[in-house]
Amino acid sequence: MRIDKDTHYLDIALVVSGRATCLRRRFGAVLVKDNTILSTGYNGAPRGCEDCLTRGWCEREQLEIPAGERYELCRSVHAEMNVLLHAGRERAVGSTLYIAGRDTQTGEITAAQPCIMCARVIMNAGVAQVVIRTPDGLIRYDVDEWRTSDRFWIDPAITRGEQPTVGDPGSR
Numbered sequence: 001m002r003i004d005k006d007t008h009y010l011d012i013a014l015v016v017s018g019r020a021t022c023l024r025r026r027f028g029a030v031l032v033k034d035n036t037i038l039s040t041g042y043n044g045a046p047r048g049c050e051d052c053l054t055r056g057w058c059e060r061e062q063l064e065i066p067a068g069e070r071y072e073l074c075r076s077v078h079a080e081m082n083v084l085l086h087a088g089r090e091r092a093v094g095s096t097l098y099i100a101g102r103d104t105q106t107g108e109i110t111a112a113q114p115c116i117m118c119a120r121v122i123m124n125a126g127v128a129q130v131v132i133r134t135p136d137g138l139i140r141y142d143v144d145e146w147r148t149s150d151r152f153w154i155d156p157a158i159t160r161g162e163q164p165t166v167g168d169p170g171s172r
Contacts, residue, residue: 002068005035006098006140013079013100013112016040020101021051022076023058024067027101027112029083031092031127038091041082045075052076068115078116085127093126100133109135119146 003011009030016028021044031038052058052075059073075099077085080099084092099112112132114122122130123143130141 006131006138009096009098010100010131010138012040013098014102014109014133016042017079017101018042020044020076020079021053023052023061023104025101025110027079027099027105029079030098031083031087031095032090032098033095038095039086041079041084041086043076043079043082043088045104046077049075053086071115071117078115078118079112080114081121084127085120087125089125094128095126096129096131097122097127098131098133109133111135113140123147 009032009150013028013030016030017026018028020026020028025043027043029041031040048051060070063070063073065073079101082096083097087095099114101110101112103110109138111134114130114132123146127143130143132139132141
């Protein structure tokens with residue numbers, strides 16, 4: 001049986017996540033337009049900077065900062081930002097962004113929900129849809145709905161990485 005395209009691109013994103021250098025979670029992203037992969041990205045330190053994997057410790061872990069909080073202390077550039085930086089806005093307009101990841105401790109699939117900062121970059125880049133892998137399958141978002149959803153902008157779950165409520169535009 002042949003797998004569908006969403007599964008195909010999410011599988012590729014999961015493979016890309018294997019390059020991540022974060023000690024907490026490993027995320028990969030694949031940007032696709034017209035059934036062509038434009039770029040890939042994973043979460044890791046900026047080019048030329050020492051990453052947490054090499055250092056052997058994570059400042060946010062040591063300070064016991066929960067997921068989705070105090071990103072200014074994180075050394076990593078998120079997978080979503082990296083994939084869009086590599087592609088550029090001109091190519092990203094109208095594309096679909098696929099994101100998948102694993103928890104580094106358990107190896108289990110984790111909901112690859114964009115943080116609020118990445119969501120803003122995704123909107124500004126002109127991405128049309130975001131498809132994320134979850135432990136139960138996938139969730140597809142229409143990025144235009146994020147722009148108009150009050151819940152998206154005020155729901156604290158967006159920045160905590162909690163499981164989204166399916167069917168609620170812009171929810172996490």
